[in-house]
Amino acid sequence: MDIKAVVGRNVKQYREAKGLSQEQLAFEADLHRTYVSGVERGVRNPTVLIVAKLASALGVKPYKLLE
Amino acid sequence: MDIKAVVGRNVKQYREAKGLSQEQLAFEADLHRTYVSGVERGVRNPTVLIVAKLASALGVKPYKLLE
Known part of the structure; x- marks a missing residue:
């Protein structure tokens, strides 16, 4: 998966998990x-x-958004 | 540490470990x-x-450069 898509999937997942x-x-x-x-x-x-x-607002370490 | 400095430290470390x-x-x-x-x-x-x-050239996953 393209790195941009990986970041997008992670941001959406963490955002929804936080109910934002x-x-x-x-x-x-x-x-x-x-x-x-x-x-x-x-x-x-x-x-x-x-x-x-984005990571700070989501309460996760930055590297988690690229994982 | 600033995220840019984290990336810089990691790139340098992985680069030197590869002898590049x-x-x-x-x-x-x-x-x-x-x-x-x-x-x-x-x-x-x-x-x-x-x-x-950079991660691809260093043979590591992208998230490793932000860790």
Whole structure:
């Protein structure tokens, strides 16, 4: 699986496990909701700083989003 | 530690463990040597696609570079 798709699947999985909407996650991570949506769909190619922001908002270590 | 510094430390560590120069790693990952140098120094903010290219050239899973 493409790394972007791996990140997207993980973000969506952790987000749903926390009961957060994309909008809530976007707010927590200081990102736009459409950007979070693009990450989850595997169309965005986030930088490691963005991965770290998402991970922090999801309460997981950054590497978990690439696993 | 900043996530960029974490990635840099890991890239350097895996690269040296493989006995590769920055130039050799750059060639294998299809990146410029100065870019690889910037990643190792933690000044670059690579995307997950770049992380995957570096990981592939280093023979490790992408998430290992963020760990």
